[in-house]
């Protein structure tokens with residue numbers, strides 16, 4: 012990135028910044044600028060943690076001079092009284108305009124036919140050894156919400172190596188790295204051979220797992236096809252075709268719960284099915300009708316909620332929106348659990364599925380650093 016300032020003007024207690032590329036101006040309070048001074052005394056040069064004592068800065072601080080340096084690539088301010096000088100890179104100031112909740116990427120939503128063309132995947136050996144392949148894999152996950160690593164040995168060690176290559180494995184009530192067969196080891200339908208409808212995991216968790224990894228280590232069974240659905244695509248469709256239902260699902264806080272009396276576990280959390288951030292951008296889809304806890308709404312809202320939820324579920328079960336694939340030993344799937352819903356057909360026989368959860372911010376952190384190393388903007 013190379014942002015360039017065209018003008019910087021003090022207006023009252025604020026500085027107004029204008030950009031050479033004509034992007035909308037940015038206003039920052041003088042107090043904010045002193046608080047976010049980037050010099051080594053004000054911010055630790057290595058950790059970049061704040062050292063300046065925010066609460067000793069006068070609320071009515073003023074600057075004795077303001078100027079652009081290096082042809083608009085640097086803003087210089089000299090503060091009244093202390094004579095302290097602050098310099099800000101135009102890039103740093105420009106990045107303040109970005110949405111901090113969303114790692115910048117051009118994601119594309121998909122349906123059955125469009126994803127059939129793309130089929131994102133990378134080979135296992137390159138994934139382990141080559142930074143560019145790891146980056147490509149994570150870019151695919153950012154773009155489509157999922158990708159496959161192919162040619163993986165069907166062992167727990169190889170599965171874990173893939174997870175650890177990206178980030179550390181998240182510990183939950185299911186453990187860290189998990190493996191399941193139809194043995195009801197945990198009180199969850201995942202541990203049966205029943206069909207499981209489209210859902211996201213962790214609706215009972217305030218911070219639902221950001222990503223989930225599956226590796227089928229044994230598939231001596233018939234049936235058991237896996238299904239992925241792009242929740243962001245459903246949001247686009249509902250927003251356009253059923254805006255009232257869409258709005259309902261952005262507003263109603265739906266509680267999820269997980270109960271296991273024998274282990275003394277009762278997890279609960281709630282959020283809207285479509286969670287928007289403060290800028291109105293969709294950042295998370297959460298849907299698990301199995302785990303929805305009983306909750307009551309005022310009568311009029313209750314009817315609207317059931318209608319909207321039914322509409323969403325109908326989209327989930329629309330086969331033109333579904334990617335269907337039988338997971339087989341050797342293919343590891345990583346998907347964005349804040350975006351992509353997953354489901355599974357019933358099966359007969361023996362099936363051993365293993366996997367892990369990864370945290371949202373850890374995976375995004377890995378991709379940010381890989382982008383920087385590749386000389387790309389983050």
Ligand SMILES: [Fe+2]
Pocket residue numbers: 201210211212353
């Ligand atoms: Fe699941």
